[in-house]
Amino acid sequence: EVQLVESGGSLIQPGGSLRLSCAASKFIFSSYSMNWVRQAPGKGLEWVSYVSTSGGLVYYADSVKGRFTISRDNAKDSLYLQMNSLRDEDTAVYYCGRSAGGAYKDGPSDWGQGTLVTVSS
């Protein structure tokens, strides 16, 4: 069974930085594009970022563009999200999700359990 395990979430002050990780296992990580999707407390789902199978193509939601950086290490079966200049409104559970390489328009088919980021002074 596919496994996606997020880590790195914590309480951080506004303006701070944090790096999230997503460890993938039980599938060929390099064959799947990856996403980060977040969910603020009691709210709905918001797509954050996408990275292609090779890492050469990345996209971001307008709300995080210029502050967040997505990356992946296919040798380590890992996905990352570097989050800088954090704001209160970035407080959310962050999920990583995988999409079959050519079927990314169908959205993530599998999701991790999420990691909580709390931005507060």
Next chain:
Amino acid sequence: DVVMTQSPLSLPVTLGQPASISCRSSQSLVHSDGNTYLTWFQQRPGQSPRRLIYRVSNRDSGVPDRFSGSGSDTDFALKISRVEAEDVGVYYCMQGTHWPPYAFGQGTKLEIQ
């Protein structure tokens, strides 16, 4: 960007009865490749989202056949033929046609009455 609008936002249903959720997009979701990238997700209480249906009507592996998706262009629906207790949760539609970004609906909370 495309806006996805779901209704109702709250859906009380009696066990064994059918349920239907509507999802409307602000633009046609028919892609130039001929596909319509409309996806439904289920999020049970305290759990991660789970994809149920993609491209309007294709069920993911393991999804019970009491779940069905339909619609076209800008108007879509998720139907549950007979609601079971395990169906409680929030349901989201999402478009991928005009990606990026993916756009999610606000979510519909299904509860047992």
